[in-house]
Amino acid sequence: MPRMPALTTSSDGFLLHGEPFRIISGAMHYFRIHPDQWTDRLRKARLMGLNTIETYLPWNLHEPEPGTLVLDGFLDLPRWLRLAQDEGLHVLLRPGPFICAEWDDGGLPAWLLADPDIRLRSSDPRFTGAFDGYLDQLLPALRPFMAAHGGPVIAVQVENEYGAYGDDTAYLKHVHQALRDRGVEELLYTCDQASAEHLAAGTLPGTLATATFGSRVEENLAALRTHQPEGPLMCSEFWVGWFDHWGGPHHVRSAADAAADLDRLLSAGASVNIYMFHGGTNFGFTNGANHKHAYEPTVTSYDYDAPLTESGDPGPKYHAFREVIAHHTATPDEPAPAPALKLPVTDVELAHRAPLLPYLRGLSSTDTETPVTMNELGVHTGYVLYRTTLPGSGDGLLRFPDGVGDRAQVFVDGASVGVLERERHDETLSVRVPHAGAVLEVLVENMGGVNYGPRIGAPKGLLGPVSFQGTELRGWECRPVPLDDLAAVPFGPSTATTDAVPAFHRGTFEVDSPADTFLSLPGWTKGQAWVNGFHLGRYWNRGPQHTLYVPAPVLRPGANELVLLELHATTGTRAQFTDTPDLGPESD
Template sequence: MPALTTSSDGFLLHGEPFRIISGALHYFRVHPDQWTDRLRKARLMGLNTVETYLPWNLHEPVPGTLVLDGLLDLPRFLRLAQAEGLQVLLRPGPYICAEWDDGGLPAWLVSDPDIRLRTSDPRFTDAFDRYLDQLLPPLLPHFAANGGPVIAVQVENEYGAYGDDTAYLKHVEQALRSRGVDELLFTCDQAGADHLAAGSLPGLLATATFGSRVEENLGALRTHQPEGPLMCAEFWIGWFDYWGGPHHTRSAADAAADLDRLLSAGASVNIYMFHGGTNFGFTNGANHKHAYEPTVTSYDYDAPLTESGDPGPKYHAFREVIARHAPVPDEPAPAPGPKLPETTVELDRRAPLLPYLRTLDGAVRSEDPVTANDLGVDTGYVLYSTTVPGSGDGLLRFSGGVGDRAQVFVDGASVGVLERERHDETLPVRVPEPGAVLEVLVENQGGVNYGPRIGAPKGLLGPVSFQGEALHGWECRAVPSADLGAVPFVPSDAATDAVPAFHRGTFEVDTPADTFLALPGWTKGQAWVNGFHLGRYWNRGPQRTLYVPGPVLRPGANELVLLELHATTGTRAQLTDTPDLGPEND
């Protein structure tokens, strides 16, 4: 019998009445050395449970492998949650959305153009089954049936917004059950009648997602499910940002009032997010409804606990609300954590990108450009190069467009940019002479995480022509980013730079602490501190600083590396004690 069961109107945990007061905390968006701190702060706010998705794409980056270390050491995260006295809700997907690259589906899976994602297609279900065969054995000891903290597991994720393949949902349910998951299973859908009907299964608890109109949405859930607990499995108290858009915020008073309405109705809740964390590296997703909109690096989400783990206004407001309905620890609310003193970093060494890439082995030669997916390049950048037989003024045409942003160079000189979000496919250029070298640096800005465009290809998406004549004889190569030790840095010889280049500088730290990287005068690129990939920066905003977790720093000398794709007005970066995620938009 599962530890968590349902009654006609609530939950029972080990036979005793239990209301889930949970908050979302994604272990893979938080530095592992900070998990204990974030879990303690969850308990101190009054939460009795934490919820997390599981990103299939990171746990199984290559078919047949399983990664459970570092940021992905989920067993350790579960042990720490239990040590803090917290229960855990697991949401293994297979699809998670989460504003995460390709919604958490592995690139090796979604790159198959014929596969029918999130359906009974055996190519999809068999892959998920094989993943569970690896994933569940190390997790089952942490389930409540075995004395662990995991009390419930979600089947799929907001499936009613995507499809209506009930046989597929049943397969996911049975895949979990047949591999030893005895805990309560639940589905989660937006609180509309159609979504709830398409995304739920008989015999499983249905839960809803919403951020307002509490009475209306709980009413819809009760209409769909006349008996059993009412639960908002994603109570949206903030929102995510995309490059070029506003920084989304929601007032603490407004969110707290709706939380009070939820709890006053007797419902259980999972606050999304309690602590958002960061889309480190290349992990951010994107939305694509009318236009492609890549998500920023920060996943602060205007959550109660900020990206750097400090209690914000919602933390204190929610703690007061929860105290009206459930016990809250008789301990002081946590204080903001220490921050590194203001520090200037001089990036005094550089390595132009394109000349460096030309020296590397491993280029794939093809008659026409090959997509990044077909090259096996799941994230980051691909450089394409060929020669142009014609010359003069003409139109460079990229049939099918680019995925997602392309910088175009002729004989090393920048001639323009094409973007998926603008549906760009052509660029007027001047080719000085026959045989000029055309290079196209294409950036994957994040896989779409919601809707039918999950798995959309990256790189160059079709043939390229100049003056109507197709260009052939391409070299395609990935831009290495996992290990930057081979980059040939030399002393900078200019205060400004107008070509893609790596830049490197060092700075001293007495006592490591959280800090925020500000890059005034820089344009667009990636940042690493001591080899830890912080993520993407872009002066388009709204985000203006990148979070640097204290644990990635060390006493003494530290290294900052930037890959700047365009130009910089100087060679300095700043480490500051205050985040800047852009102007607030209540």
């Protein structure tokens, strides 16, 4: 006989172990935060007045290959759940399968997306079977942390804003039953934008419906109540900030405005999950992208203008929300946390370099008659260099009729001749070819998988044939850029103070006592950054973001190493670690 869940519902609210309970939660993604900082962030959640913490689960990282479950390092979810419980916090889990989250491919694994015919987020047995297999591995490891077994997890979400995507109710029922069949006894709920259309398509009879919104509190709660006449009112994503795209503004929302809406929510008796309480960082190649009218990749920072900043410091919203929450419920009788110490300003001379293209030419290639996508090469992130020869000479058009995914730098005999971008719908490039047999090289960058809407899983790399002066180019060498281990990069002394070719650059710097810091790269253009082998992520002078967050645990006392992969040009060979982030000019 099934046990009564710890969290249940009444006609107008929640009950926890039979007693009235209001969820005051905040979103925090363990996989966007250095594991050595989890305890600090969870403690600060409790001190703001939260009684619950919420997280998505990124399927693409937890199961990078079919049948392989990863639960360590940044993905040590059992440890994170244990730390949350130690802090006295309940937990809401959102396992997907789709998470959106401005995350690469919305959290769907690349190996699953490799099947071009699969119907994502549907009753297609190829999709449901893959998710079932993932749950078969994942849920036994999480069972001790479920409330039924004395753990902190009090509720689990079914899918994610499904009403904005489809209306396959049989699929939603499958996800619901898949959780139940594998021992999840806790309260299950759905989450949709607060419109009649989305709520109708994305909810299940007998399953708690919750809504997502960031303003118009009374209107959105009324829409939820119209759809669900009884039960708790809950805003499961109360949007208090927003994310940024490269080339766009840095989004902010005033603390006073967000706090006023939070007060309206709580005054209405509703429960809330603040999205985000603490955003964290899209380290490495984990950022997603949007694609409605044009492709728009998300920046490295996921600060989100959240109450707790990207580096874990209380911002204006932290103090404003803490005050609002204290008006509605008992809060800890402890002072608000202070900002963490920052590393003193430190300059770094990158005195060693290794040109990228000559290095790549010495690596083995996959040879194909026509270009193949990154997906077909089994390359899920990063870059691929495509190489062939040009049969003619003179001025002419290079045509990429199917476009590129997502950004291509084009070289003729090693000289840069232009850039093509998916976001601009570029398909042609005027070039001058000095002689027949000149070498054409195309370095294509995956800028992040679309995380929302019907374009999830869109291919990367060269997406079709390439022609010059009307002649299709054939006989291609395809070389992924190896970035997992930079030890093989053939660095030598840098002999110039400027550089105008793609190259790795390396420098060392001294640290007395590790502390949070921000990497500033004035004079550099676009590329990737690593500190002590830890992949910070992408930088780009297009902005809005102009610094990269460096967590204190990445540093060590004594000598430290900075490596940059600069794709274009630099006006100098110096970088700087600063004590202040620069996420761009603010725009409400």
